[in-house]
Amino acid sequence: MNGFLQALLLQAGYNTALVTVGAAILxxxxxxxxxxxxxxxxxxxxxxISHATLPGLALAFIIMAxxxxxxxxxxxxxxxAGISAGLGLLVVDWLTAxxxxxxxxxxxxxxxxFFGAGVVLMTVIQTLQTGRQAGLSGYLLGSTAGMLRSxxxxxxxxxxxxxxxxxxxxxxxxxxxxxxxYAAVRGINVxxxxxxxxxxxxxxxxxxxxxxxxxxxxxxxxIPPVAARFWTDRPGRMVVIAAxxxxxxAWLGAVVSSLDRGLPTGSLxxxxxxxxxxxxxxxSPRRGLLAGIAHRLRFQGLVHERQGLIALxxxxxxxxxxxxRRLKARGWIRPDGVATLKGRAAAAAAxxxxxxxxxxxxxxxEAAAGSPSQGIRPLAEVLPPDLIADLDRRLGAGSDFHEVxx
Amino acid sequence: MKPMPELVAQDGRTxxxxxxxxxxxxxxxxxxxxxxxxxFSVDFVTPPGAMLAVIGPNGAGKSxxxxxxxxxxxxxxxxxxxxxxxxxxxRHRIAYVPQRASVDWDFPATVLDVVxxxxxxxxxxxxxxxxxxxxxxxxxxxxxxxxGFAHRQIGQLSGGQQQRVFLARALAQQADLYVMDEPxxxxxxxxxxxxxxxxxDLNAQGKTIICVHHDLATVQDYFSHxxxxxxxxxxxxPVSATFTPENLQSAYGGRLAVAQIDRxxxx
Numbered sequence: 059m060n061g062f063l064q065a066l067l068l069q070a071g072y073n074t075a076l077v078t079v080g081a082a083i084l085x086x087x088x089x090x091x092x093x094x095x096x097x098x099x100x101x102x103x104x105x106x107i108s109h110a111t112l113p114g115l116a117l118a119f120i121i122m123a124x125x126x127x128x129x130x131x132x133x134x135x136x137x138x139a140g141i142s143a144g145l146g147l148l149v150v151d152w153l154t155a156x157x158x159x160x161x162x163x164x165x166x167x168x169x170x171x172f173f174g175a176g177v178v179l180m181t182v183i184q185t186l187q188t189g190r191q192a193g194l195s196g197y198l199l200g201s202t203a204g205m206l207r208s209x210x211x212x213x214x215x216x217x218x219x220x221x222x223x224x225x226x227x228x229x230x231x232x233x234x235x236x237x238x239x240y241a242a243v244r245g246i247n248v249x250x251x252x253x254x255x256x257x258x259x260x261x262x263x264x265x266x267x268x269x270x271x272x273x274x275x276x277x278x279x280x281i282p283p284v285a286a287r288f289w290t291d292r293p294g295r296m297v298v299i300a301a302x303x304x305x306x307x308a309w310l311g312a313v314v315s316s317l318d319r320g321l322p323t324g325s326l327x328x329x330x331x332x333x334x335x336x337x338x339x340x341x342s343p344r345r346g347l348l349a350g351i352a353h354r355l356r357f358q359g360l361v362h363e364r365q366g367l368i369a370l371x372x373x374x375x376x377x378x379x380x381x382x383r384r385l386k387a388r389g390w391i392r393p394d395g396v397a398t399l400k401g402r403a404a405a406a407a408a409x410x411x412x413x414x415x416x417x418x419x420x421x422x423x424e425a426a427a428g429s430p431s432q433g434i435r436p437l438a439e440v441l442p443p444d445l446i447a448d449l450d451r452r453l454g455a456g457s458d459f460h461e462v463x464x
Numbered sequence: 465m466k467p468m469p470e471l472v473a474q475d476g477r478t479x480x481x482x483x484x485x486x487x488x489x490x491x492x493x494x495x496x497x498x499x500x501x502x503x504f505s506v507d508f509v510t511p512p513g514a515m516l517a518v519i520g521p522n523g524a525g526k527s528x529x530x531x532x533x534x535x536x537x538x539x540x541x542x543x544x545x546x547x548x549x550x551x552x553x554x555r556h557r558i559a560y561v562p563q564r565a566s567v568d569w570d571f572p573a574t575v576l577d578v579v580x581x582x583x584x585x586x587x588x589x590x591x592x593x594x595x596x597x598x599x600x601x602x603x604x605x606x607x608x609x610x611x612g613f614a615h616r617q618i619g620q621l622s623g624g625q626q627q628r629v630f631l632a633r634a635l636a637q638q639a640d641l642y643v644m645d646e647p648x649x650x651x652x653x654x655x656x657x658x659x660x661x662x663x664x665d666l667n668a669q670g671k672t673i674i675c676v677h678h679d680l681a682t683v684q685d686y687f688s689h690x691x692x693x694x695x696x697x698x699x700x701x702p703v704s705a706t707f708t709p710e711n712l713q714s715a716y717g718g719r720l721a722v723a724q725i726d727r728x729x730x731x
Contacts, residue, residue: 243560291617442609
């Protein structure tokens with residue numbers, strides 16, 4: 059436990075601290091670009107990209123091993139991975155644009171073919187006698203164990219540069235994700251923006267290979283944005299929250315894997331980000347499961363209040379105990395069931411609103427049927443003021459809708 | 465000032481450049497999806513300050529006309545100028561209101577976020593939206609009666625309210641030409657009145673408005689000019705001279721009963 063705290067607070071040696079910080083920056087960049095990719099509805103493309111890195115990675119290793127006897131130079135491996143990932147991306151793009159294949163089918167084809175080719179090349183590498191191949195398998199599931207200081211520095215700096223690029227492009231990204239046609243009319247080059255988005259996704263994937271592993275990096279670009287979506291309805295905030303979730307998960311994953319050499323970093327990062335996803339799903343005050351239950355209960359309460367008030371307005375008896383409880387709690391009836399002054403006013407207001415709702419349902423049946431909490435919430439919360447004024451004009455012109463009988 | 469529609473050159477090649485004052489001039493524009501042309505050699509000059517309806521039967525190429533003119537859909541041939549300039553140089557003077565269906569309504573954005581997108585150009589690439597931008601966005605929301613909804617997620621609105629928000633985003637652009645794709649589709653009657661009031665107000669300030677429109681019954685009430693399409697241009701000009709039974713007959717053919725045409729058309 060002591061070791062965990064030390065590592066968590068960056069006190070477990072310079073190398074471990076550097077790896078942890080680098081992983082966190084990577085997690086933040088992955089969460090941020092992942093948000094845009096998710097909103098562009100292309101989350102699965104990151105899966106194709108990450109699997110397509112393998113043949114390039116293996117080829118780069120073979121070439122470097124042949125030239126210098128050591129194939130593990132990280133920048134060389136990154137370049138190889140980047141080239142084959144870019145090729146995979148182009149093939150997905152080309153298949154989607156030029157054939158009748160849908161993007162998901164193209165992704166499936168590219169992912170499996172590239173990964174298969176990569177596995178063949180990895181097997182070839184195992185038969186080679188040179189190249190110091192130990193550690194190459196770490197690129198599959200991610201391993202920070204024994205990472206060189208220079209490697210950690212490269213990862214941290216490259217991830218930070220990627221993050222900065224995402225920040226600079228956030229506005230065109232948002233516009234294109236929301237409505238590509240509108241963005242095009244505003245003068246944004248949609249194709250270039252998409253290319254930049256996929257390019258940055260590719261950069262994050264390639265930078266993250268060593269830390270998260272090519273099989274698992276996709277989780278770092280998908281899970282944090284999905285978790286972040288629970289917390290906010292605003293695009294900028296979603297990106298920031300996703301970056302934070304990604305950073306925390308990567309930080310924790312790097313720390314825990316530094317405690318024991320056997321634990322693959324990528325799997326730990328994925329598990330931590332999944333844990334944060336579960337927490338978000340349960341606890342988010344906006345869209346979380348618990349908030350949903352609370353919302354249903356609140357809505358039930360509103361229904362009881364509304365029914366009770368209308369019964370009061372019509373001087374009908376109320377038998378439902380929950381309704382009586384709610385009305386008492388709001389101070390609308392006395393313990394003996396007689397309406398208070400406040401209760402009469404509320405009942406009159408509910409009656410007026412009921413008249414508005416029924417007129418609205420008559421005039422605009424489709425709009426009314428589609429509106430949330432139909433007939434339960436005050437109509438003024440649902441419609442713009444000019445529509446309310448219009449309804450009131452019609453109601454006033456009609457008969458004695460305003461009459462309240464108590 | 466040249467008289468407008470009379471000057472339409474039959475070959476259409478030099479037309480657009482000849483009308484520097486026209487908000488949107490189209491010459492010889494053909495658009496095709498695959499090998500199937502949806503618009504063929506359309507010449508059209510929008511008169512400045514017009515309130516124009518683009519009408520025609522389903523599949524006549526109404527939406528395609530504006531999408532191709534605005535560069536959303538590629539053109540096979542043809543030239544387009546916006547206020548006399550290539551549209552690339554003048555597109556900041558255009559406010560485009562797309563069809564509601566083109567948007568993912570579950571997108572994490574509030575009403576205010578959407579209107580702020582209209583000020584994309586002023587806010588700039590790198591800066592964040594400031595109080596000034598937000599207050600302008602709120603003004604635009606007020607003009608369409610949606611100021612009380614600024615912080616709702618856009619998916620929680622009704623169809624009419626979503627259309628109002630799109631209009632507010634267009635207003636935030638402070639453009640000179642408003643291009644709207646079926647703004648009244650799936651919208652309640654009160655919202656239709658509110659939208660048309662805003663459009664007439666803009667038009668009174670000298671802005672040009674182009675609407676793809678499908679409700680022939682309201683053409684005479686709402687618009688000053690009309691462009692009738694069916695694959696080719698059938699006719700264009702002031703509503704009083706152009707919205708005639710003959711033109712409607714040749715655009716819609718058997719799709720409109722004669723009695724219907726007599727009821728809605730001019731003369």
